[in-house]
Amino acid sequence: MTAPDLPAPGLPVVPRPVVSPPEPWSFPMPAEHRTANGLRVLAYDMPGQYVISVRILVPVSLAEEPPELEGVTAMVGRLLDEGTARHTPEEFAELLERNGIALGSGVSEGGLSVDLDVPKRFLGTALDLLHQALA
Amino acid sequence: MPLDYPIHQRTLGNGLRVVVSPDHSVPNVTVNIWVGVGSRHEVAGRTGFAHLFEHLMFQGSRHVASGEHFEALMAEGGRLNATTWFDRTNYFETVPTGALELALWLEADRHGHLLDAVNQTNLDNQRDVVKEEKRQRYDNQPYGNALTEVYAAVFPEGHPYHHPTIGSMEDLDAASVEDVHAFFRRYYGPNNTVLTLCGDVTPDAGFALVERYFGDLPPTAEPARPLHEPLGPLAEPVRLEKVEAVPNDRLHLAFRLPPDNTDEFLAASLALDVVAGLGTSRLIRRLVRQEQVAHSVHATSWGFVEGVSLGFLVIDIAPDADPSAVEDGAMAELDRFIAEGPTEAELAAALAQAERSWLSALASQEDRADALSQHELLHGDPALVNTLLDRLRAVTPAEVTAAAGRWLRPESRAVVAYLAADEEAVA
Numbered sequence: 001m002t003a004p005d006l007p008a009p010g011l012p013v014v015p016r017p018v019v020s021p022p023e024p025w026s027f028p029m030p031a032e033h034r035t036a037n038g039l040r041v042l043a044y045d046m047p048g049q050y051v052i053s054v055r056i057l058v059p060v061s062l063a064e065e066p067p068e069l070e071g072v073t074a075m076v077g078r079l080l081d082e083g084t085a086r087h088t089p090e091e092f093a094e095l096l097e098r099n100g101i102a103l104g105s106g107v108s109e110g111g112l113s114v115d116l117d118v119p120k121r122f123l124g125t126a127l128d129l130l131h132q133a134l135a
Numbered sequence: 136m137p138l139d140y141p142i143h144q145r146t147l148g149n150g151l152r153v154v155v156s157p158d159h160s161v162p163n164v165t166v167n168i169w170v171g172v173g174s175r176h177e178v179a180g181r182t183g184f185a186h187l188f189e190h191l192m193f194q195g196s197r198h199v200a201s202g203e204h205f206e207a208l209m210a211e212g213g214r215l216n217a218t219t220w221f222d223r224t225n226y227f228e229t230v231p232t233g234a235l236e237l238a239l240w241l242e243a244d245r246h247g248h249l250l251d252a253v254n255q256t257n258l259d260n261q262r263d264v265v266k267e268e269k270r271q272r273y274d275n276q277p278y279g280n281a282l283t284e285v286y287a288a289v290f291p292e293g294h295p296y297h298h299p300t301i302g303s304m305e306d307l308d309a310a311s312v313e314d315v316h317a318f319f320r321r322y323y324g325p326n327n328t329v330l331t332l333c334g335d336v337t338p339d340a341g342f343a344l345v346e347r348y349f350g351d352l353p354p355t356a357e358p359a360r361p362l363h364e365p366l367g368p369l370a371e372p373v374r375l376e377k378v379e380a381v382p383n384d385r386l387h388l389a390f391r392l393p394p395d396n397t398d399e400f401l402a403a404s405l406a407l408d409v410v411a412g413l414g415t416s417r418l419i420r421r422l423v424r425q426e427q428v429a430h431s432v433h434a435t436s437w438g439f440v441e442g443v444s445l446g447f448l449v450i451d452i453a454p455d456a457d458p459s460a461v462e463d464g465a466m467a468e469l470d471r472f473i474a475e476g477p478t479e480a481e482l483a484a485a486l487a488q489a490e491r492s493w494l495s496a497l498a499s500q501e502d503r504a505d506a507l508s509q510h511e512l513l514h515g516d517p518a519l520v521n522t523l524l525d526r527l528r529a530v531t532p533a534e535v536t537a538a539a540g541r542w543l544r545p546e547s548r549a550v551v552a553y554l555a556a557d558e559e560a561v562a
Contacts, residue, residue: 013351016198017240019211020233025162048158050138050494090424093414098480100487102495119491 183302
C-alpha cells in the first residue's frame, strides 16, 4: 500500500537535477621567498585553518645511494626525531609533543621529504626544533 | 578560546536536522548523513544487520538503479562511501558544487524509497559481499578477531556493545528480505537523521536545497528505545588467551570507560594518553625505549553513547620477552599513575597532541562534515566541535587521576592475549 504522501512509482516528487559544469578554478599560487642562504620558501595562506603544514624537500635521489648503503636515506628520515646536538632522544620527543608537533618523513625518487604539522600558535618553536633536527 | 567554524542549523518539518557549514575555499561540497542506527540496535540472531543494510543502500532505490549511486557521482568527480559503527550509520560524498543537487536527489531517493528496489537477489549478492569482507578483514588476518573478542570480554552477553558491527556468519545467513523492510521502517526516516553540508554553499541555499529534496519524506522512523543501563568498571579481571599463527605475541588490555561527551570520559582518555598514547608516554618509555620488551604500545579511547565507552592498550611484545612480565610492568605503571597522577609536562603534552589531532581532523572538509553530523546526532549540538578543546583544557590533573582510579584499575581490565604459535606446530 502506498501512503498518501508518497508519490506514485515512476514520478519523482522532484525531478532528477541536471549537473551544472564547474566554474573555472585553479589552485592559488604561493607567495615565494628566498632566504639569504638560498632556501626557497613557498607559502600558501589557508584562511580559516588552524594547523600549519610544513614540508621540506631535500633533493637527494634514491639513485645516488651507494649499493652497499641502500636504504640509508630512509634511515636518516626515521632518525630525525631521535635527538639533536642539544637534546637527548627523550628530551626531543618531549619537546615535540609538548608543542603539538607531528614530525614525519618520506623517501621517494624525488628526494627526502620532512613533514611537520603543528597548531599555528606553536609554529615558531616547531621551526626551531625542525632546524635543530636538520642542522 | 572556542574555534570559529561557522555552523548554521535548521530542523525541517519532518524532523530532519540540517547543519550547514560554509567554506568557499574550494568549489566542492561534502554531503554527510548520519542515521541514528548502528550495531548497538541489533538483536540476538541478527548481528551484522546494520552494516549489511548499509551495503543495500547502494543497490538501488525507487528511481535509482543498482550501482547507479556510485556511478553517477563518480562520473562527476565525486568521492563517496558509507560506514557502520556501534552508534550510527554514515553516508557521505564530496562533489563539485554543480553536482550537489544530484547528490541530494540520490540520497533522498534511497533514504526515502529504498524498499522499492530491495529484493532477494540484491540481498543475497550483498550478503556474499559482506561475508567476504568478514573473511578478508577479520577471519583471515592475524589478530583480525582480537577486537571482537575484546568487545565480548568487556561488555556482558546481550549488551549493545558486546558484538562487532560485522556480525556473525550465521546471523548474516539468517537475514531475510522481511528483516530489511522491518529495519528500514523502524530506523530510517528524516526524524532519525542528520544531514550536514560543508563546503561551497551558503546557509540559505543549503537549507533550501535540502528542503527541496528531503522535505517531502515522511517522518517514518519509530521512537528510539530506552538506553541501556550505564555500566561501571569491570568488577574483576577477564582473560582470554589464544595461541595462533600470528607474527608476535600481542596483548590487548581493555577497560570500560565513562559515556562519550562527558568530562569524565575526556579525563579518562587523557589518562590513557599519558600512560600509553604518546611517544613519550610512560609505557613507551619503559617497555619500548628502556627495557625493550615491546615493539610498540598504542592506546585508544572510543566514546560510545549508551552508558559506557571502551578504552584499550595494544602492546606488541618483542621476541624473547615474556608477555606476562610485560603485562605486569604495564599494570605497575597503571598503579603508579593512579597513585601519582600526571605530571604537569605529561598533561601539557597530551593536551597539545589532542589539539593538533583535532585541528588536523577539522582541517579536512570531509572530516569536519563528519564531526558536525556526529555531534548533532549523538549529542544534540554540532557547535561542540568548536568547544571540544576548551573542555579538554578545563580538565584538571585531579580529575585525570580520579578517572584513572575509577576506570583504569588493573583489576578492572579485560585481557585478550594473542600468543604466537610455535612455527612448526602451525606448519
